[in-house]
Amino acid sequence: MMPPEQENTNTSTTGNTGPSSIILTNWTETVTVHAEPSLSSSISNMSSCSAQDQGLQGQQEPSLSRSFTILRASLRPVTLMFADVAYSVCLSTKGTGFTSGEPKSARAVLNGVSGVVRPGELLAMLGPSGSGKTTLLTALAGRLPGKISGSITYNGQAFSSSMKRRTGFVTQDDVLYAHLTVLETLTYAALLRLPKKLTREEKIEQAELVIMELGLTRCRNSLVGGPLFRGISGGERKRVSIGQEMLVNPSLLLLDEPTSGLDSTTAQRIVATLRGLARGGRTVITTIHQPSSRLYRMFDKVVVLSDGCPIYSGQAGRVMEYFESLGYNPGFNFMNPADFLLDLANGKLK
Numbered sequence: 396m397m398p399p400e401q402e403n404t405n406t407s408t409t410g411n412t413g414p415s416s417i418i419l420t421n422w423t424e425t426v427t428v429h430a431e432p433s434l435s436s437s438i439s440n441m442s443s444c445s446a447q448d449q450g451l452q453g454q455q456e457p458s459l460s461r462s463f464t465i466l467r468a469s470l471r472p473v474t475l476m477f478a479d480v481a482y483s484v485c486l487s488t489k490g491t492g493f494t495s496g497e498p499k500s501a502r503a504v505l506n507g508v509s510g511v512v513r514p515g516e517l518l519a520m521l522g523p524s525g526s527g528k529t530t531l532l533t534a535l536a537g538r539l540p541g542k543i544s545g546s547i548t549y550n551g552q553a554f555s556s557s558m559k560r561r562t563g564f565v566t567q568d569d570v571l572y573a574h575l576t577v578l579e580t581l582t583y584a585a586l587l588r589l590p591k592k593l594t595r596e597e598k599i600e601q602a603e604l605v606i607m608e609l610g611l612t613r614c615r616n617s618l619v620g621g622p623l624f625r626g627i628s629g630g631e632r633k634r635v636s637i638g639q640e641m642l643v644n645p646s647l648l649l650l651d652e653p654t655s656g657l658d659s660t661t662a663q664r665i666v667a668t669l670r671g672l673a674r675g676g677r678t679v680i681t682t683i684h685q686p687s688s689r690l691y692r693m694f695d696k697v698v699v700l701s702d703g704c705p706i707y708s709g710q711a712g713r714v715m716e717y718f719e720s721l722g723y724n725p726g727f728n729f730m731n732p733a734d735f736l737l738d739l740a741n742g743k744l745k
C-alpha cells in the first residue's frame with residue numbers, strides 16, 4: 396500500500412507560525428495571569444499571542460523579558476523531510492553472538508518510510524508494537540547508530556551539531572533522579588542546559604515558568620521518587636521529562652510514547668501541550684499507542700507503520716477518505732480513526 400500523497404518538498408514554514416510568535420510569549424502571560432493555570436486554557440492562547448506579547452513587554456521584569464528574548468532568538472523553524480528511509484539490524488543466526496565468525500542475518504526494521512513535517516505541525520506515528528515507531532523516531536532525532544538508507548533532511552541539510560542543539564528528545568523511559576523534587580530537577584536542568592548568556596536567576600525563572608506551563612505547581616516540592624519509594628504520579632513524571640526538554644526551547648521536539656500509561660484526561664492535556672508547542676513555531680513528532688479519537692483529532696499529520704512499512708503518511712484528517720477510496724470501509728460512521736488504522740496495520744481488515 397502506498398502513502399497517499401507525495402508532499403511538496405519546499406522548505407517554507409506553514410502559515411503564520413514563524414519564530415516571532417512562539418510559545419514563550421504564553422509563558423510570560425501565564426506568569427502574569429494565573430497562579431496554577433489550566434493547561435488547556437494556557438495552551439489555547441499560544442498561537443495568537445504575539446500582539447499580547449508586545450503589550451506585555453513593557454510590564455515585564457527586565458530579567459524575564461531578557462531571558463525570553465534570548466530563548467526566543469534560539470528558535471529556528473525546522474522543516475523535517477524523510478524519504479524512503481530504510482534501516483536493518485544485524486542478527487546472529489546461531490549461538491550467543493559473542494564470537495566474530497558467526498553468520499549474521501539482517502532484519503529490516505524500517506522499509507521505505509517517507510513524510511514531511513513543517514514548523515507548526517504535530518505529527519503522530521502510529522502502529523502496532525514492534526512496527527518500528529521508536530526506530531523511526533530515533534532516526535529522525537539523529538540518534539540511530541548504523542547505516543540508514545534514504546534521506547532525512549532538516550531545512551534541506553543533513554543532521555548537524557547545530558541541529559542537535561536545537562533538538563529535544565523525550566525517551567519512553569525517563570532518566571530522573573528519585574531524590575530531587577520537581578523544582579530541583581527542572582532548576583538543575585535549567586542551570587546546566589540554558590545558555591551562558593542567561594544569569595542564574597533568569598535560568599531559575601525559566602524552570603518556574605515551565606512548572607507553571609505544564610501544570611506542575613501542585614507537586615513542585617514533591618520528590619520525583621522511583622522504584623524504592625513513591626513520588627510524583629506517572630503523568631507528572633512524563634510532564635517533568637517533557638519540561639526538561641521544553642526548558643531549552645527546542646525547534647524540533649521528538650517524544651516517544653509521552654502518553655503511555657496515563658488516563659485519558661492527562662493524555663489529552665499532554666497532547667494539547669504538544670500541539671501548543673507546535674503552534675508556537677516548533678516541529679513536533681510523537682509516537683503514540685492507541686490514541687482516543689479526541690487525541691487523534693489534535694494531530695496534523697500521521698505516519699502509520701505496519702511491520703516497518705508505511706501504510707499511510709499524510710494529513711491526519713484525510714485518512715478515512717484515503718482508505719475508503721481504496722475500498723477499506725470501517726462500516727460505520729463514528730469509528731475512532733486510530734482504531735481503524737491499527738486494525739489495518741495489524742492486518743485485521745482485508
Ligand SMILES: Nc1ncnc2c1ncn2[C@@H]1O[C@H](COP(=O)(O)OP(=O)(O)OP(=O)(O)O)[C@@H](O)[C@H]1O
Pocket residue numbers: 484504522523524525526527528529530531
Ligand atoms: N538493535 C536492534 N536489534 C534487534 N532488533 C531490533 C533492534 N532495534 C529494533 N529492533 C526490532 O525492530 C522492531 C521495531 O522496534 P521499535 O522499538 O522501533 O518498535 P515500536 O513500534 O516502537 O514498538 P513499541 O510500540 O512496542 O515500543 C522490533 O521488532 C524490535 O525488536
